[in-house]
Amino acid sequence: MSKAPAMSPSKSVSPKMASKTAQKIAHKATAPKAEPKPAGPKLADFLCFAIYSANLAYGRAYKPILDPLGLTYTQYIALVALWEENDQTVSQLGERMFLESNTLTPILKKLESLGYLRRRRDSDDERVVRVSLTEEGRRLRERASQRNLVKASGFPMEDFVKLQKQVTKLRDNLLDAVKEGEKG
Amino acid sequence: MSKAPAMSPSKSVSPKMASKTAQKIAHKATAPKAEPKPAGPKLADFLCFAIYSANLAYGRAYKPILDPLGLTYTQYIALVALWEENDQTVSQLGERMFLESNTLTPILKKLESLGYLRRRRDSDDERVVRVSLTEEGRRLRERASQRNLVKASGFPMEDFVKLQKQVTKLRDNLLDAVKEGEKG
DNA sequence: GTTAATTAAATCGCATACGATTTAATCGTG
DNA sequence: CACGATTAAATCGTATGCGATTTAATTAAC
Structure with missing residues (x-):
């Protein structure tokens, strides 16, 4: 009695094939083009x-x-x-x-x-x-x-302080942009 | 019938005094020492x-x-x-x-x-x-x-990238420290 | 080859975040 | 003074994060 671990609403059909390699090939078959990898920002x-x-x-x-x-x-x-x-x-x-x-x-x-x-x-x-x-x-x-x-x-004190200031500046810039967006 | 805005369990006793200035003085009175301001990290x-x-x-x-x-x-x-x-x-x-x-x-x-x-x-x-x-x-x-x-x-691209790398490094250092702490 | 140990997700309970609304107090205007 | 507008918290519903546990499948040991 094989019952898949709970996956509530979406019915997971799993025909259970013969060999593992055969299954892997079958899976690739649904996305054959070697998945071009969108080449965008990571x-x-x-x-x-x-x-x-x-x-x-x-x-x-x-x-x-x-x-x-x-x-x-x-x-x-x-x-x-x-x-x-x-x-x-x-x-x-x-x-x-x-x-x-x-x-x-x-x-x-x-x-x-x-x-x-x-x-x-x-x-x-x-x-x-x-x-x-x-x-x-x-x-x-x-x-x-x-x-x-x-x-x-892992940062020496000097860099630590510098980083702290930059991230704070980033935060303030972002929140300014939000405020600006709410007006304009 | 003055009912203070909901503050569930903690009963807020509010005697309601005569003048506003009198109240402010009264409030200071409970913390008279001008609040030494702990002088720690902000x-x-x-x-x-x-x-x-x-x-x-x-x-x-x-x-x-x-x-x-x-x-x-x-x-x-x-x-x-x-x-x-x-x-x-x-x-x-x-x-x-x-x-x-x-x-x-x-x-x-x-x-x-x-x-x-x-x-x-x-x-x-x-x-x-x-x-x-x-x-x-x-x-x-x-x-x-x-x-x-x-x-x-608000950062020019070069600084943006540098900041991104530093914050990523920070994250990795912190997670390493967590791992280390779990072992040692 | 059965059974114990391990593993991958999911589930549950609690603690944030936050939009939207509500409540009560105060302010502003006539 | 009176009544609508504003204000400060709180409340409610939804969506994360995460520790602890649970469930089902697989692996390891014997």
Whole structure:
């Protein structure tokens, strides 16, 4: 009784032929022209993909550091932003992190439930929620060193800083282009 | 009847004082020491954050290009990988994209449902699912030009290429470090 | 040649991102 | 003052990422 591993809706017809070579030939037969290989830009040449995959890599590199603290990568970034400047509104934090309340709110709620910060309505303007670190949240700062990851980047400090500036510039250029596109 | 905008579990006590200035002073009073500002690394100095936010920026920059095609950023990257080399297994595609089947499967199913690719069990080894472009999927290639985004990066071609290589190197270094950490 | 170990995808649960909408508070104008 | 416009968060639905597990097929060991 041979049952193919789940592949829900699309029915995978598999006639099961005699020899393996025969099957391989049969498969080629459906695309005979030796697949001309489109000769276009490769994934590896895309800057967007370099950034995309480097971001995945950072998430994985930070995991062994953050897991013991019970933090995710994004939660950590939110804390870095608060270490830099405590007692920010959700909007201010969002501006720094390039996120909006729809993404931030659940993250901040989580960090609050972990005891690292407090969320309080500004009595001045009840629409505003102010976010401030707890003692516990401040203490995390020492426990989460990223020095090891500067090393893991494999770049000497000078190049590291240069790269950081260039990628930041790239980000700002892209976001400017987005803004421009929204107007024009 | 003044009811503060939803802030589910955490009860936001807001005594509502008389004058705004009085409240601001009152607020400062809870953190009187002028907030010594920890004097540590700033978010803007983190390479990981530069990459993180540049990735968000790319997602937003691609949106106006991809929305008309009904594609998301990740779906687009999967298609680029297939334009480069058609008829890949899920694992092969995952290696190129730095993703695994748990993430890829739903994306590929979506692209299949859109008619841009086919997923078929390899009759040679029924565990393997081969992914190949449809005519429709191939055609998308011409419609999705990223030239405009090279311009949007704001870098002259030479620097663009250099940056791309550096970020790629960064990614590879980080992933090597992850691997190393898993062993040692 | 059966059975244990391995392998490739898929599934499940949780945590981001983000467009669109909703809610509640504040502002602006008459 | 009153009422529409604006604003700040939150909510909802969809689409990634990813750890952990599951399923089915293949390979390895005996």
